[in-house]
Amino acid sequence: MQAIDCVVAGAGVVGLAIARALALAGREVVVIEKADSIGTVTSSRNSEVVHAGLYYAPGSLKARLCVEGRQLLYAYCAEHDIAHKRTGKLIVASEPGQRDGLRAIQANARRCGVDDLELLTRGEAESLEPALTCDAALLSPSTGIVDSHALMLSLRGDAEAAGTSFAFLTAVVGVAIEAGGIRIDTLDVNGETFTLQASAFVNASGLDAQAVAGRIEGFPRSLIPRQWLARGNYFALPGRSPFSRLIYPVPVEGGLGIHLTLDLGGSARFGPDVEWIERVDYTVDPGRSAVFHEAIRRYWPGLADGVLQPAYAGIRPKLSGPGQPAADFMIQGPADHGAGRIVNLFGIESPGLTASLAIADHAVGLLYRE
Numbered sequence: 001m002q003a004i005d006c007v008v009a010g011a012g013v014v015g016l017a018i019a020r021a022l023a024l025a026g027r028e029v030v031v032i033e034k035a036d037s038i039g040t041v042t043s044s045r046n047s048e049v050v051h052a053g054l055y056y057a058p059g060s061l062k063a064r065l066c067v068e069g070r071q072l073l074y075a076y077c078a079e080h081d082i083a084h085k086r087t088g089k090l091i092v093a094s095e096p097g098q099r100d101g102l103r104a105i106q107a108n109a110r111r112c113g114v115d116d117l118e119l120l121t122r123g124e125a126e127s128l129e130p131a132l133t134c135d136a137a138l139l140s141p142s143t144g145i146v147d148s149h150a151l152m153l154s155l156r157g158d159a160e161a162a163g164t165s166f167a168f169l170t171a172v173v174g175v176a177i178e179a180g181g182i183r184i185d186t187l188d189v190n191g192e193t194f195t196l197q198a199s200a201f202v203n204a205s206g207l208d209a210q211a212v213a214g215r216i217e218g219f220p221r222s223l224i225p226r227q228w229l230a231r232g233n234y235f236a237l238p239g240r241s242p243f244s245r246l247i248y249p250v251p252v253e254g255g256l257g258i259h260l261t262l263d264l265g266g267s268a269r270f271g272p273d274v275e276w277i278e279r280v281d282y283t284v285d286p287g288r289s290a291v292f293h294e295a296i297r298r299y300w301p302g303l304a305d306g307v308l309q310p311a312y313a314g315i316r317p318k319l320s321g322p323g324q325p326a327a328d329f330m331i332q333g334p335a336d337h338g339a340g341r342i343v344n345l346f347g348i349e350s351p352g353l354t355a356s357l358a359i360a361d362h363a364v365g366l367l368y369r370e
Contacts, residue, residue, distance in 0.1 A: 004028045006200040006367070007184045009172045009212055011035070012043035013148065014348055015204035016155035017360035022202075023162035025364060030196060031164060032186055034171040034208075039152040042206050043353065045282070045314030047234075047261045047272070050074065050084065050144040051351040054091075055251060058111035061329040062351060065362060067113050069355035070142065073151075076357060082150045083264050089143040089246035090125055092134040094298040101250040102138045116141055131242040133301050143246060147264055148353060155356075170194075175201055176217040177340040200341040200367050207280060207317050209346050219339050225330055225346050228321040232272020233284045235292050235308040241268035247299055258295040269311055270296055276322050277315070284310040319347035331359070333366025341367055 008019045011033035022029045035041070050073060053066035077084040093099050106117045118139040120128075125137035160166070167186065173193075174185035184196045205212045213224045241262055249257035258273050270292055289308045296303050319327035330346040337344075343363045352359070 003181070003197040004030055005198060006030075006202065007032060007172075007182075007196055007198045008202045008204055009033075010204035010206055010208075011038040011156075011166065011168075012041060012204065012206050013039055013152050013155070013353055013356045014043075014206075014345060014359050015202070016152055016159060017356040018202055018204055018363050019164050020155050020159040020162070021357075021360040021364045023159050023164045025368070027200075029159065029164040030198075031159070031166045032170050032172050032184070033166065033168050036168050038156055039149065042314060042317065042349070043148060043152060045312060046148070046232075046350065046353060047259075047269075048145050048148045048263070048353070049089075049246065049261055049350075050086075050146050051354040052109070052116075052140045052142045053112050053114050053351070053354075054105055054109040054117070054140060056112060056351075057326075057328065058108065061331060061362075062355070063112040065329070065355035065358040066351040068361075069351070069358035072357040073146065073354060074144070076154075077146060077151070080154045082154055083147040084144060085264060086142065086144040087245050087262060088139060088141045089248055090120075090129065090132070090134075091138040091140065091248045091250065092125065092132065092299045093136045093250060094134060096135050098250045099136050102136060105250075106138055114140075114142070129243050129245060129247070131300055131302055132247065134299055145246075145262060145264060146353070167194075172205075172212055172215065174215050174217065175212075175219075175342075177342075182340060182342065201343075202363060202367070203342070203344045204348075204363075206348065207315060209317065209344060209348075213344050213346075216339065216342065219342075220337060223332065223337050224344075225319050226321075227346070228318040229277050229280065230316040230318050231275040231277045231281070231313050232316060233275060233288055233313045234269050234271035234311040235284075235289055236311040237268040237270065237308060240266050242300070242302070243268065249295070249299060258292055260296070260300070270308065271311075272314060280315055282313045282315070284313050286310050316349040317347055318349060329359075331362060331366065333363075335366075343367055
């Protein structure tokens, strides 16, 4: 049985960031990932937006870690030459009745420490984006986009350079807290089993976080939150985008509305919507394009019929269901559960990509600074 400092379950962007932070702090780390490579699930099925931190409840983990994480992420990308761009974004009110919603977002953002939003008139917004039609808008200059795959490759490289090992096509099938530390039992795709003895265990398994927590022997089941699955579908626009900034409507229940995001090549995609589902399924129904066309034309009436093409879907591991208030990240450390040096990360949806480096610092702090 091999003894190491820490095992991290999950090689998405958050698991990679945590492994990197642990390794740079001098810990011996092994990352267990059931897929065949890094970032194949939630981390590669999103908008790749660097969020400013506007919408979250002041004082929440989402609010704090998004604002901290944005600053860390921009600095990291600049230092490591990772493609990114501070595009800025416009949050648009399509009718006068939504202006109060813009003011509420601006006030909430200030309470979260984001004070660079600018309220624009219709003329000011449409002069920035001539294809846009709106009644008013909020300009967020610190919102941007990032090459998430390049980011994850860089995080993996940093972690490996500091001594981290990776085991792909391998699942965590059991965790037990013992006198000498934490035993982690694994199973690979060939049916081979292997056991690691570690002083700490981080469950950064994303959609599988609840299942992995349920395999921790003696862990209080009452502390494992229910998970809801919300599929977000994306449709692509052929050719160059008519917009140079991200365009968001006033938020809707369960998400931020069908918004326009850009990739680093200047192409546009729309989404995600919110589709509550019972099981993991990434199928995009082409028929949903009608809903997309209707929503998009509220701020871009020039969208032609039939041009949107199904692109991809992502699934949010949500901790709140339909009609419920949005839930915060749940990051449990030893002081929260009393079950040893274990950190569980539940409900790491947006802004998880933006917040990943700050989440890593927070998780390491829970393990080694409590």
